[in-house]
Every structure is written in structure tokens, then in C-alpha cells.
Amino acid sequence: MPAPDYPTLSVTLLGAGQEVGRSCCVLEYRGKTVVCDAGVHPAYSGMASLPFIDDLDWSTVDAVLITHFHLDHAASLTYIMEKTNFKDGKGKVYMTHPTKAVYKFLMQDFVRMSSTSTDVLFTPLDLSMSLSSIIPVSAHQLITVSPGLSFTPYHAGHVLGACMFMIDIAGLKILYTGDYSREEDRHLVKAEVPPTRPDVLITESTYGVQGHEEREEKEHRFCSLVHSIIRRGGHVLMPVFALGRAQELLLILEEYWKRHPELHNVPVYYASNLARKCMAIYQTYIHTMNANVRARFARRDNPFVFKHVSNLPQSRGWEKRIAEGPPCVILATPGMLQSGPSRELLELWAPDARNGLIITGYSVEGTLARDIVNEPEEIPSTKGDNITIPRKLSVDYISFSAHVDGPQNTEFIEHVKAQHVVLVHGDSGAMNRLRISLQQRFKDREEEIKVHTPRNCETLKLTFRGERVAKVWAIGT
Amino acid sequence: MASFVYYRFKSQKDESKISFDGTGISVFDLKREIIVANNLKANDFDLLLFDPSNEQEYEDDTHIIPRSSSVIAKRVPAKTGKGRGVLYLTAAAPNGTQSDVLYGKDKVPTSSLMRARV
Ligand SMILES: [Zn+2]
Ligand SMILES: [Zn+2]
DSSP states (O other): OOOTTSOEEEEEEEEOSSSSSSOEEEEEETTEEEEEOOOOOTTOOGGGGSOOGGGSOGGGOOEEEOOOSOHHHHTTHHHHHHHBGGGGTTOEEEEEHHHHHHHHHHHHHHHHHHTTSSOOOOOHHHHHHHHTTEEEEOTTOOEEEETTEEEEEEEOOSSTTOEEEEEEETTEEEEEOOSOOOSOOSSOOOOOOOSSOOSEEEEEOTTTTOOOOOHHHHHHHHHHHHHHHHHTTOOEEEEOOTTTHHHHHHHHHHHHHHHOGGGTTSOEEEEOHHHHHHHHHHHHTGGGSOHHHHHHHHTTOOTTSOSSEEEOOOOTTHHHHHHHSSOOEEEESOTTOSSSHHHHHHHHHTTOTTOEEEEOSOOOTTSHHHHHTTOOSEEEOTTOTTOEEEOOSEEEEOOOOOSOOHHHHHHHHHHHOOSEEEEESSOHHHHHHHHHHHHHHHHHTTOOOEEEOOOTTOOEEEEOOHHHHHHHHHHOO | OEEEEEEEETTBSSOEEEEEESSEEEHHHHHHHHHHHTTOOOSSEEEEEEETTTTEEOOOTTOEEETTOEEEEEEEEOSSSSOSTTHHHHSOOOTTSHHHHTTOGGGSOOHHHHHOOO
């Protein structure tokens, strides 16, 4: 048993513990409380989608750090800021400039979508009230929250603005990755390895030990598939989240269309008002993207001005008109086919074998996008509880999701060399396979690294040697 | 005349209320009403109710909470696999709770609650 005066770090996951969705990680050390991410669970709606927030007294929180704008990391923030006693305390909320810019539009859309159902979590007024108290920060900036508590954001790849946070609480260093990618794509930089070594690494584990397909091969397979569906006279449906991978897919399709004049009469549609609004943000933050994008922009060739992609005006009943029209390629939200345009198009196109569905991102358990890759004979309709639709359209899964794969995650974890590794944001199967593989590697090399996979609300307590922290204390704050 | 019991999720600032007929409501029925009122459609949680005066959990579903009381609700991860939240929507109330005691047979809560989608 550790001596009672050794300070203990508590790590409590209110969400994303052995699951993907509603990320929310609470760190408590020496009287400071930091919360990393505040997401919702994509398979649920309303209050059921929130992290297990009843487990925390929100007025005790010193800082909430949001890694990126995806809903599973950011969408419960307004609720926490406005509906709990968070504002009774001195808690501050931080995210990067581009994250905040996109977050605003995303959440306006989120409020609009949920106001049509009984699952209203907060109002537009709550949203604007909370927005003004979010502090925007830049990558590599050292931010002091209060004496003894500071953090620095580092690029995480993944989506525009995504960051990991190196948090320093009284000399103890914790790196929280959020979602991250280690492969440079058409527009984003890859995640950096922070220059300092943390004591604790909290990392995503979405893909477990699984490896990604080689990028060129994957893009080739993707474009050939799209082409073949069109050749057989079908429509191509890609459910996407409005921002993130969608922009990358559009860049790939734009390039392919440019090289294939025979496709020029086949429209590529992007059905997202939200994405149209956010394009300006993408253009504003070109300087945070990779060399390829910046070089094109410098030549006045704005990669986000598409020649072959058209934004679809979403007037009433547009889904039916597009569905009955000639072959086309369409990217539509939501990404996991929960309900809305992508689901409606799927239900219209499912019975015709000429059509094709391409799932390009990670799909959470409990969503249709996850179930449909098993090619069921029928799919449930959103029109009524017992209505099903025959599924004849082809279903393919080509992952473009910008998360590290097993080997990349392992490499990063080994590089960071933290004494404790906490796996989050992965379903229990994937996460446990990664834990076992890491433990084996560390054992083989006789390295004293502990790997943890806590469940939601199961507090992990890590004790650090007093003298070590005391030493850092002296240098640190 | 309608009676009320007030509740607040532990993390919430503001209180909400559940209305019912009679002088009290069973823990079972109150849980169900809270689940329905908040549209808690998930099978991964348990709903716990606490007495705010002593922070004791109401563990007995047949316990009657008198009208005009306040309770604290807490959504916690299901301990083993599937949560019990669904149970409150689909199962009949345990014997001896107010559903038949206080409401009388003809006043059993309408089946619309039972049909709520989970
Ligand atoms: Zn993400
Ligand atoms: Zn995520």
C-alpha cells in the first residue's frame, strides 16, 4: 500500500470508458480538477446521450479542455456549462480557435436538429451564453489556468483544429490525446509527439490492434468502387459527418473527376448547409493545414473551391427528387445513418441493386451504419416501428477515418514512454486486444509501464512517488 | 387534485416535478415517470433515487415517497451488461406498490407509458 501522504491522481471516465462516444475524462490531483472533453453518445439522443455527469460536482472543476469539434467530444459542453452548477465555480473552458469557430456552427445545427424532438438538452440562448465564456487558444501556447495548473495544446491531426493537451498539475504531467492521426492526408498535418515526457498518457484506442489499409491502395479501391457503381447505372451514397473526413473525400473525388472527363456529366453532391457555412472557416485556417494545401493556396488555387462538387440546396423533399434522378454521387449527413438526409436516401435507394452505399468512417455500436456492413436482407425504416425495407444495394466499408491504427498507436505510445497508459475511446473488444498486445511488448522488454482500461465511473487511482513530484514542484510552478 | 414530487438530477441546477394522483408515489413509478419525462432511451444505465436529507438511496422499489417531497436522481452506468432502466418501462410494478394500492384498478397509469419506445 502506498504511504498515505503520496499524492494520488484520480482518473474517472464519465464516458468513453470501454466505449466510443461521449468522451469525458476527469482528472483530480492535489485539489485541482480538470475535465478533458464533454461529448455525447451518437447512438442515443437527449439526456441518455450525456456522459455520466451526475458523478461530479461541476462547481469544483478548474478547467474543461475540448480536444476537437466532433459531437462525441464537444456536444455536452453547453449542457454542462448552463444546466449544472459549473458556473457556481471558477471553471474555465478552452478549445483552439478553429475548433471554437466550427463548434459554434455545429452546435447551432445540433440545437436546431434536437428542437424538433422531445430531446432538447438546451436552447439557442444557453448556447450563446456559453459561447462567450469559451477561451480560444493556439497550438503550442502555454496556458496557465491558475497557480499550479497549466497546459499546452499540440496538433493532433484528425480534423481541423484538433489538439492533444499536455496538462501540468503541480508538476505531474498528463498527456490526453483526444482523437488523433499520424498520417498526413490531403489537408491536415499529422499529430505531433510533444517534446516533454508525461507521467500519464491517456490515449484513444478506436482501432485497437487493427491496421489501416495503405493510403494509395485505399483511395484507388474507393475511386474504382464509385466508378463501377455509376457504370452500372446506380447512385452512390456516402453517409458522412458534415466536417472532417467529408472534406478529405471531396478532395479525393475532385481529383478523380478531374482525371476522368467521362464522369463530368455525373454530379457529385454535398448535402450540408453546415459544411457550406464552415468552408469559410476552413479557408481562414489554411495556415494550420499541411504544406500541400498551403502551397496550392499560395498559387491562388484554393483546394476548397471545387469544380466538380456542388453543394445541394436543401429545399423540402429534395431527397426524393435526387433519389429519382439520374446516377449521382452524394455525401450526406448524418454519418452513422441515425436519421435525416442520409437515412432517407438510403431507405429510398436500398431496394435497387444498382445503387451502392459506401461507409467511410468509424461507426458506433448501435447505429445502422454499424449494422448494415453485415449486409442484412432488410433494414428498419424510420417511418414506423415495424416497417422494414429490403436491402439490395451494395454495401462497402472503406475506412477513411482519421484515427491512428493499432501499429501507429503502439508506436506513439512507445515513443511517449509514460509510466501509465490509460486507454479510452474504443469498444471493449478492440481496447482489450490493444492492452494485451502492449502489455506483452512491455513485458518482453522488461519495461515497467502499466496499461489501464477503466470502465465508465470506475475511478483509477495512480500514486506517484512523493520525492519525485516534490522535485518537479521546485522546478515547475 | 394532482400531487407532485420534485426531483433533480444530481448534476442539475434546477428542479423538475412529476405529477400524480394520490398521497404518494412508489419508487418504481417515480423512476418510470422520470425515465419517460426525460426520454431516457438507452439500455446502458441504472437510475437511482436518493433522499436529499440524508443521501440515502431508495433501494426498495415499493417504498412510497409522500407527495411534495424532493428527491435526487442519479444516472449511473449499468453494473452488469444491460441497465435496468428499460425494466421500468416494460415490467409491471412489483406487488403492493401504489399502482394498484393507491390508484385503484381502474386508474392504473395509462399504457402509453408502457409503450414508450426504448
Ligand atoms: Zn473525432
Ligand atoms: Zn471521437
